[in-house]
Amino acid sequence: MAFKLPIPLVSLLTIIIIITTSSAATAAAAQDKNPSFIYNGFRSANLSLDGIAQFTSNGLLKLTNETKQQIGHAFYPEPIPFKNNNSNSSTANGTVFSFSTTFVFSIRSEFQSILSGHGIAFVIAPTRGLPGARPSQYLGLFNESNLGNETNHVFAVELDTIESHEFFDINDNHVGIDINSLKSEISYPAGYYGDHFVNLTLISGRPMQVWVEYDGLEKRTDVTLAPINIPKPRLPLLSLSRDLSSVLNDAMYVGFSSSTGSVLVSHYILGWSFKINGQAQELNLSQLPKLPRVGPKKRSKFLTIGLPVICVSLILAAVSGVVYVIRRKRKFAEELEDWELDYGPHRFRYKDLYIATKGFREKELLGSGGFGRVYRGTLPKSKIEIAVKKISHESRQGMKEFVAEIVSIGRLRHRNLVQLLGYCRRKGELLLVYDYMPNGSLDKYLYNQPKVTLNWRQRYGVIKGVALGLLYLHEEWEQVVIHRDVKASNVLLDGELNGRLGDFGLARLYDHGTDPQTTHVVGTLGYLAPEHSRTGKATTSADVFSFGAFLLEVACGRRPIERQEPEENLILVDCVFDFWNRGELLEARDPNLGTEYVAEELELVLKLGLLCSHSDPTARPSMRQVVQILERDVALPVISALGLSASGITYQEGFDDFAVSYSSSMGFTRPSSVAESLLSGGR
Structure with missing residues (x-):
C-alpha cells in the first residue's frame, strides 16, 4: 500500500524546494559577479581556440607553430562582466570593475635571440576570435581598415618583438598598452626594476611572467614583467592613467592573440590566472608544464663513460676522411674578413x-x-x-x-x-x-601575352603599395634610402597579389638633411632621370622619375622603351603624351584591361605618370605628394596649365639594357623652357 502525503504537506514541500533552488541560483549568480579562474597548465582546459592555436600533449598552450603568415587565438569561453550590469546604467557610462591577471609566457624564434617574427598580446575584446584580424604586424588583433576605430572596444598588452615604424614602435623588444590600435598608448623596452633596471630579451626562449592590473577607482593600468624565478617587482614597467569605461563593454572576452610573419616563431603560454575585483590567484610555478628542449640532449652516463673510446674512433674516422673534408671545404669556401x-x-x-x-x-x-x-x-x-x-x-x-x-x-x-x-x-x-614572393614579379603579368592578367583594381592596389613603400624609404625610415631601380620587374607580388618593392642591390643610403654623394650612374634605360646622368647623385627625385615610368608601364602594359622596325624605338612617355595632346588619354591604356576599369583612376595614373616624368626634378612631386594624390587627399595639378609639349632626346646605340653609364657625348637636346622640358629626358 503506497503512502500518500496530505495535499497541504505536498504544497509546503514544493514551496520549500522552489525557495531552496532560488537561493542556490542566487548564490551562484552572486559568485559570478566577481568571476575568477586559474590554469596551472592546460591539460584539461576548456579554452576556445582558433587559427593555429593548440594544446600540446604536456599541457602547454601553443598559440603559433612553424607556419608563416598565420594567426593563433585562445579565449576564455564565457564572457566576463566588466561593468555593473544595472539596467539604470548605460554601457558607455558604466564604471569598469578593477581586474587583475597574471600569466607565464615564452617566445622562441628559429634564430634564437637574433631575429624574431611578431609578438604576443593579452587581449580583452567584445568577441572571441577577432574576425577579420590580420597576421604579421597586426598581431591577430586588427586589420588595415579597422585600425584605430573606437568601435573596436579592444584593450591589449603587447609583447612586441618587431619594430614596426608604421605603428611608431620604440624598438623590436618592448611592452606596450594598446587601445583600439597598435599605436601603443604607452610602451617601454622589456625589463624589470630591481635594485636597478634590468633588460630582458623577449625572444630569449626563457619563461617570463606578466602581471596586468587595472584599478577601477584610480583608473590606472599597471603592467609588470619579470623572469619566472623572480618575485613580482615592486615597481611596474608601465603605468597608464586612462579610464577604460568607454573602451570596455558590460561583458567582454579575455584571452591571447599572436601571429607569424616571415620568420617562424613559437609562442607559448604556460599558466594563466584572472580575477574581477581582486588580486588574481598566484600561479603554482612548480606545476607549470615544461617547455620543449632546445639544443642537444644531455649525454647519458653510458656516453660519458665511453667517451674516450668514442673519441678515439672519431679521430680514426677523421683521418680516413681528410681528403673528403678538404674537397668539401674548397667547394663551399667563402670570403670572411x-x-x-x-x-x-x-x-x-x-x-x-x-x-x-x-x-x-x-x-x-x-x-x-x-x-x-x-x-x-x-x-x-x-x-x-x-x-x-x-x-x-x-x-x-x-x-x-x-x-x-x-x-x-x-x-x-x-x-x-x-x-x-x-x-x-x-x-x-x-x-x-x-x-620569397610566390606570385613572382609584376612584369610577367603585363607583357608577352600572359595567361593571367591583373585587373584594374589589382593594378591600382599595386601602384599605391609601391608608392607607400617608396614614401617609407624616402621619409619615414631613420635614413634616406634611394632605391635607384624602380620598375615592374623589381615589384614582386605576395600570396595576395599585394605589390612589394624589392631588389635593393643598387640602393644607396644617406642621413636626413644631408646631400647625397656622387656615385656611378647605374639603373635601367627608360627609368633613369636625366639629371642623374649629369650629376651622378642618386636623389629622391630620381626615384620619382623612375616611379613615373613605372606608372605608365602598369597602366599601358608596355615597357618605357620598345624596339620598333625599322631601327626606331617607341618611347612610352611620348606615346602617352600624344594621346593626351589629342584628348584621347584613356586610349593609351593596356588593351588587356578591356572595359573593366575605373576611368577616373586610370586617367589620374596616366597624368601622374606624365607629371613624375618631368625632366626638371623641381617640377616633380615628392612621394608624399604622390601618395596623397593617389589617396585623393590632394588634387592632381592641372597638366594643361604646365604648357606641355613633347621634345626629344637623342640616343646612342650600344647601351647595356640594365647598367647604363651616361656621358656628355650622349647628345641631349636642350629644351628652350621648363614647360618644353617635360618628358624630354631619361627615356
Whole structure:
C-alpha cells in the first residue's frame, strides 16, 4: 500500500524546494559577479581556440607553430562582466570593475635571440576570435581598415618583438598598452626594476611572467614583467592613467592573440590566472608544464663513460676522411674578413644557400638580368622559402661600405617592401637573400601575352603599395634610402597579389638633411632621370622619375622603351603624351584591361605618370605628394596649365639594357623652357 502525503504537506514541500533552488541560483549568480579562474597548465582546459592555436600533449598552450603568415587565438569561453550590469546604467557610462591577471609566457624564434617574427598580446575584446584580424604586424588583433576605430572596444598588452615604424614602435623588444590600435598608448623596452633596471630579451626562449592590473577607482593600468624565478617587482614597467569605461563593454572576452610573419616563431603560454575585483590567484610555478628542449640532449652516463673510446674512433674516422673534408671545404669556401664579424647575424653560410637552391640548379632559376641571376630556395633547417640573387663583385673596392649598407637595408620593415634577410660572399660573388614572393614579379603579368592578367583594381592596389613603400624609404625610415631601380620587374607580388618593392642591390643610403654623394650612374634605360646622368647623385627625385615610368608601364602594359622596325624605338612617355595632346588619354591604356576599369583612376595614373616624368626634378612631386594624390587627399595639378609639349632626346646605340653609364657625348637636346622640358629626358 503506497503512502500518500496530505495535499497541504505536498504544497509546503514544493514551496520549500522552489525557495531552496532560488537561493542556490542566487548564490551562484552572486559568485559570478566577481568571476575568477586559474590554469596551472592546460591539460584539461576548456579554452576556445582558433587559427593555429593548440594544446600540446604536456599541457602547454601553443598559440603559433612553424607556419608563416598565420594567426593563433585562445579565449576564455564565457564572457566576463566588466561593468555593473544595472539596467539604470548605460554601457558607455558604466564604471569598469578593477581586474587583475597574471600569466607565464615564452617566445622562441628559429634564430634564437637574433631575429624574431611578431609578438604576443593579452587581449580583452567584445568577441572571441577577432574576425577579420590580420597576421604579421597586426598581431591577430586588427586589420588595415579597422585600425584605430573606437568601435573596436579592444584593450591589449603587447609583447612586441618587431619594430614596426608604421605603428611608431620604440624598438623590436618592448611592452606596450594598446587601445583600439597598435599605436601603443604607452610602451617601454622589456625589463624589470630591481635594485636597478634590468633588460630582458623577449625572444630569449626563457619563461617570463606578466602581471596586468587595472584599478577601477584610480583608473590606472599597471603592467609588470619579470623572469619566472623572480618575485613580482615592486615597481611596474608601465603605468597608464586612462579610464577604460568607454573602451570596455558590460561583458567582454579575455584571452591571447599572436601571429607569424616571415620568420617562424613559437609562442607559448604556460599558466594563466584572472580575477574581477581582486588580486588574481598566484600561479603554482612548480606545476607549470615544461617547455620543449632546445639544443642537444644531455649525454647519458653510458656516453660519458665511453667517451674516450668514442673519441678515439672519431679521430680514426677523421683521418680516413681528410681528403673528403678538404674537397668539401674548397667547394663551399667563402670570403670572411675581420670587419664582417660584426654582421654575423646577417650573414648566411654559402653551404646553406647551396643546399637551399639544390646547387643553384637551372630548375630553381626565377629570373636573370644585367645585375645577376635569382634562384628560389628553401633553407634546410628553418624551411623558410627564400630568393637568392647572385651578383658578380670581382672588385674589392668599396665592398665594406656596400655590405654595411646591405645590412642596414635588412633592417627595413614595411608591408610593401620585400624583406632583405642577409648576404654571403664567395669567390667573386655576392649573394643577397630575400623573402620569397610566390606570385613572382609584376612584369610577367603585363607583357608577352600572359595567361593571367591583373585587373584594374589589382593594378591600382599595386601602384599605391609601391608608392607607400617608396614614401617609407624616402621619409619615414631613420635614413634616406634611394632605391635607384624602380620598375615592374623589381615589384614582386605576395600570396595576395599585394605589390612589394624589392631588389635593393643598387640602393644607396644617406642621413636626413644631408646631400647625397656622387656615385656611378647605374639603373635601367627608360627609368633613369636625366639629371642623374649629369650629376651622378642618386636623389629622391630620381626615384620619382623612375616611379613615373613605372606608372605608365602598369597602366599601358608596355615597357618605357620598345624596339620598333625599322631601327626606331617607341618611347612610352611620348606615346602617352600624344594621346593626351589629342584628348584621347584613356586610349593609351593596356588593351588587356578591356572595359573593366575605373576611368577616373586610370586617367589620374596616366597624368601622374606624365607629371613624375618631368625632366626638371623641381617640377616633380615628392612621394608624399604622390601618395596623397593617389589617396585623393590632394588634387592632381592641372597638366594643361604646365604648357606641355613633347621634345626629344637623342640616343646612342650600344647601351647595356640594365647598367647604363651616361656621358656628355650622349647628345641631349636642350629644351628652350621648363614647360618644353617635360618628358624630354631619361627615356
